Structures are given as structure tokens and as C-alpha cells.
Amino acid sequence: MPRTIVITGASDGIGAASARQLTDAGEQVVVVGRNPEKTAKVARQLGVPSHVADYSDLSQVRDLAAVLLETYPRIDVLANNAGGVFGERTVTKDGYELTFQVNHLGGFLLTNLLMDRLIESSASIVQTSSFAARGFSRFDIDDLQGENRFSATTAYGNGKLANVLFTKELNRRFGDDGLSAVAFHPGAIASGFAAASTGPWRFMYTNPLAARLLTSTEVGGARLTWLALGKPGVDWEPGEFYSNNRPSKTSRIADDPLVAKRLWDESAEMVGL
Numbered sequence: 001m002p003r004t005i006v007i008t009g010a011s012d013g014i015g016a017a018s019a020r021q022l023t024d025a026g027e028q029v030v031v032v033g034r035n036p037e038k039t040a041k042v043a044r045q046l047g048v049p050s051h052v053a054d055y056s057d058l059s060q061v062r063d064l065a066a067v068l069l070e071t072y073p074r075i076d077v078l079a080n081n082a083g084g085v086f087g088e089r090t091v092t093k094d095g096y097e098l099t100f101q102v103n104h105l106g107g108f109l110l111t112n113l114l115m116d117r118l119i120e121s122s123a124s125i126v127q128t129s130s131f132a133a134r135g136f137s138r139f140d141i142d143d144l145q146g147e148n149r150f151s152a153t154t155a156y157g158n159g160k161l162a163n164v165l166f167t168k169e170l171n172r173r174f175g176d177d178g179l180s181a182v183a184f185h186p187g188a189i190a191s192g193f194a195a196a197s198t199g200p201w202r203f204m205y206t207n208p209l210a211a212r213l214l215t216s217t218e219v220g221g222a223r224l225t226w227l228a229l230g231k232p233g234v235d236w237e238p239g240e241f242y243s244n245n246r247p248s249k250t251s252r253i254a255d256d257p258l259v260a261k262r263l264w265d266e267s268a269e270m271v272g273l
Contacts, residue, residue: 002026002028003027003028003074003076004027004028004030004072004074005027005028005029005076005079005228006030006032006072006075006077006078006079007022007031007079007081007224008032008055008079008082008106008110009081009082009083010031010042010081011031011033011034011035011038011039011041012033012217013220013221014081014220014221014223014224015031015079015081015082015224016031016042016217016221017217017220017221017222018079018081018222018224018225018228019031019042019046019221020221021222021225022225023046023047027229028048029048030048030049030051030068030072031046031048031049031050032051032052032053032064033050033052033053034052034053034055034082035052039051049071051064051067051068055082055101055106055107056092056098056102057092057093058092058101058105061106061109061113062109064110065110065114068114068117069113069114069117072117074117074120074121075117075121076122076124077123078110078111078118078123078124078125078126079125079228080110080111080126080128081126081128083102083128083160083163084102084103085099085152085155085156086098086156087152088152089146089155091145097144097146097155099146099155099158099159100144100159100162103156103160103163104162104163104166104267105267105270107127107163107166108166108267108268109273111166112268112273118179119177119178119179122178122179123179123180124180124181124230124232125179125181125182126181126182126184126224126227127166127167127181127182128163128183129160129161129163129164129167129183129185129241129250130157130160130186131250132157134161134250135157136153136156136157137157137158137253138154138157138158139157139158139161139162139251139259141259141263141266161250161253161254163183164183164241164250164254165253165254166260166263166264166267167239168239168254168255168260169261169263170239171238171239172239172260173264175239180232180233180238181238181239182227182237182238182239182242183240183241183242183250184223184224184241184242184243185223185241185242186220187220187223223244223245226245227242241254
């Protein structure tokens with residue numbers, strides 16, 4: 001029987017690639033994206049349902065959760081893949097720094113709003129993180145909004161580290177209830193996820209010459225697909241961070257349960273949970 005797999009950030013890049021791969025594998029894929037036209041195009045090509053939500057507006061995340069709960073009696077895999085790197089510090093209409101909200105808060109809120117359904121389904125939650133969590137983060141639990149110190153690169157690294165902290169805390173809180181969470185690095189992907197950024201990020205991901213050094217969306221998508229198709233505890237270990245389909249190192253902060261708990265508590269307060 002096909003499983004229901006919800007993929008956010010699936011209007012292009014590795015999300016769209018994984019959606020194609022999982023559809024070919026016979027799974028029931030649900031495509032979620034920010035751009036209505038691009039999301040509808042991917043869904044139409046695959047013959048799958050789609051929904052639109054822009055994570056820079058948390059009310060859209062709440063609306064998305066309500067529609068998913070109404071429409072899908074099971075959610076076997078939730079792939080929190082939406083994210084991006086941006087330019088100058090920007091505050092959303094919700095009052096939070098854009099990079100932190102899009103990369104962490106949106107997925108945190110969606111996951112929690114779907115929590116009962118996910119537990120009922122013994123679901124896997126797959127977080128698209130990055131090696132940036134280790135290489136570029138300067139994580140300060142007292143400055144999650146980058147008010148004291150900000151750069152686009154650091155904000156992205158902090159957001160990707162938040163993905164890993166969230167993964168580990170999910171496993172601690174709900175692993176005994178049958179939920180399995182995992183984070184992974186898809187590679188430096190030749191996609192448009194840095195189109196809204198400036199400087200070296202934009203050059204690396206949009207310049208045709210630099211793009212030749214990047215990993216294809218098909219390969220990056222296959223790493224998400226491998227986790228989505230895999231069996232927790234057999235093919236991959238819940239609570240871990242993966243690269244190239246193998247456990248990998250990330251920031252040492254990711255192993256601090258006190259930081260993970262505080263991030264959870266502060267995030268819950270921000271989104272009103």
C-alpha cells in the first residue's frame with residue numbers, strides 16, 4: 001500500500017527531484033511549495049496533489065497544517081525540506097528574522113501542528129539540514145534572531161544547526177511514541193535556493209561556471225528519497241545526521257540536550273504552542 005509522503009520546498013530543487021523519485025517508486029507524494037505556479041507545475045507533471053505555503057508567513061503554515069489534517073488520514077513521512085539563504089537581515093511580518101523563520105520555525109510549527117497525526121502514523125520526519133551547521137554557524141541561544149551579530153552565511157548555518165537540534169529533540173521527546181526523526185546534508189546542490197541571497201552565495205549557486213562544481217538536484221534528491229523510503233532503526237538511525245547516506249559529523253552543539261530543549265521551548269513560545 002502506498003505511503004503518504006509530504007515534501008515541503010518541493011516546487012524545485014531536491015524537493016521536486018525527490019518527489020519524482022518517490023512517485024516513480026509508487027508512493028503517494030504530496031507536493032508543498034512557496035511559488036503557486038512552480039508548485040502546480042511539478043504536481044501536474046507527477047499527477048499528485050499540491051498545496052502552497054510561504055514560510056515567511058506563519059499563518060500560511062497554520063493553514064497548510066489544517067488542510068493536510070483534513071485531507072490526509074495518514075502522513076507516513078514528513079520531509080521538512082523548505083529553506084534558503086537570504087541577504088541582509090530582514091524581519092518577517094511575524095516579527096522574526098527571515099532566515100531563522102524559513103529554515104527552522106516554519107518546519108517546527110508544521111511538525112507540531114501535525115504531531116498527533118504523525119504519531120498515529122508512526123511517521124518518519126526528515127529534515128534537510130546542511131554541513132553549514134558545522135562550518136558556518138555561530139549559534140547563540142540568547143540571540144536566535146541575529147540582533148546582536150548578523151551575516152547571511154552565519155544565519156543560514158545557525159538555521160541548519162537548528163534543524164539538527166530539532167531532530168534530536170524530536171527523537172528524545174517522541175521516539176518512544178513511534179516517531180522517528182533524522183537530518184541530512186544533501187550536498188552543495190545546483191538549485192535556486194540561494195536566488196534571494198547576495199554576494200558569494202548567489203554567485204556560487206547562480207553562476208554557470210561555479211554551478212559545475214555543485215551536486216545535481218537528482219543526486220541530492222536521492223539522498224532525501226533514501227531516507228524517506230528507508231526503515232528507521234534498520235536503514236538509518238533516528239536522531240542522527242547523515243551525509244552520503246551515512247552518519248556524519250555536525251556541530252558539537254547539536255549533541256547538547258540543554259541547548260536543544262531551550263531551542264524547542266523558545267520556538268514553541270514564538271509560534272504560540
